[in-house]
Amino acid sequence: MAATGIPFADYANHPKPKRLYLDSSFVIALLFYELNKANPPVLRPKHSASFNFYQAVLSDGIDLTGSILTYSEVLHHYCFVYPGGMFDLAKNYCAAAAVSGANTPQEKFKMFLKRDQPACDAAWQTIAYRVAATEHFFSTHNIVLRSPLPSPLLTNVTKDVLNYASILKDAFVAIEATDCVHLSLATYLDSDAVVTLDLGFLTADPFKIYYTS
């Protein structure tokens, strides 16, 4: 059994969810759209599709929710992976300082931080506005960040969330581990559907997944 997958284009033909959990891949695409909407050639179809889907669910009054994991992944992508982020700054540093032995962006960043912490701090300060900008983005897009709260039946809710994620990972091997945490969080946050751009989610039964390819 696979998930109930609903393409963005078919959104109107299915019953509306009450609460929609936003996977970080969808939010990252939405953020990309908002930053570059003035320059359409930069945008890919998935960015525009994500924005159109967002507008549709927003106009239907659907409760848009994310988790701290959503927030941290979006923040990481914007501050590190997005052009001009820390990975680019680290790459520039390693090239200028002729640093060898660092191949991946992560290794270059670690090297930057280890070899010249003041310069690394200074580089961070040049893009630190991205943290507040991310917060502003979530706030103005009505995406509420929630955490599963303990209840009498869930005395150790964090453990339960992770236990369920590990069960999902065991049952659906195609899904990445962090995506299993997203699905588990979506369940514990009482979401009836998940929106993502990651097609691996589509293997997870019995979730309802909104997606675009």
Next chain:
Amino acid sequence: MPDIERVNKVKPTDEEDEAKLAGLIAMACGAFGATPDLNDPVTCYSGVDLVLHCCTQGTEGWVASVNSAFSNAVASRGFVVPSGTTMTDWTCGPPSAFPRELSRYVVQLQRVNQTLETRVEKELTEFRMYLPTIRKLTREYGSAASRVSAVLTRLGRKYDPPEAWKIAEKKDALPGPPGDEYSEIM
């Protein structure tokens, strides 16, 4: 009569005493047709004092004390006069029944009264030694609060999400499609 201001600062904490006191006062004040607020230590204390005052003077003394000064004292002690009851009705209640019925509680009431007074004195004595420290902490708190407020104002000026978003739109809008190295976000 102990100082109401002082009594107000000390709420009975012993549940047994409090329950006993509440029962006695409710019973005593019922004869007045008055309704004490049993959750209010000032009113409770006033209730004890009032009942003692009446009981220890006996029937004749109690009737004799029904004058305007006493009525005002009763009213000022926090009792709620039932609606439709005039002060005259209230103060001229059942004079013969009230003291006799309650005389057996006098000793208990006096004990409770004494306990309360002792507690007030003890609390005040213990409190006084902490007063200089409290004053010092209050001054330090006031000073620290103003410093924290200044820091927060400065931080707030720097940390402005709407302003940050304007910067982001200006600096992070891409001039053209990003290269393959950004495939993760594309």
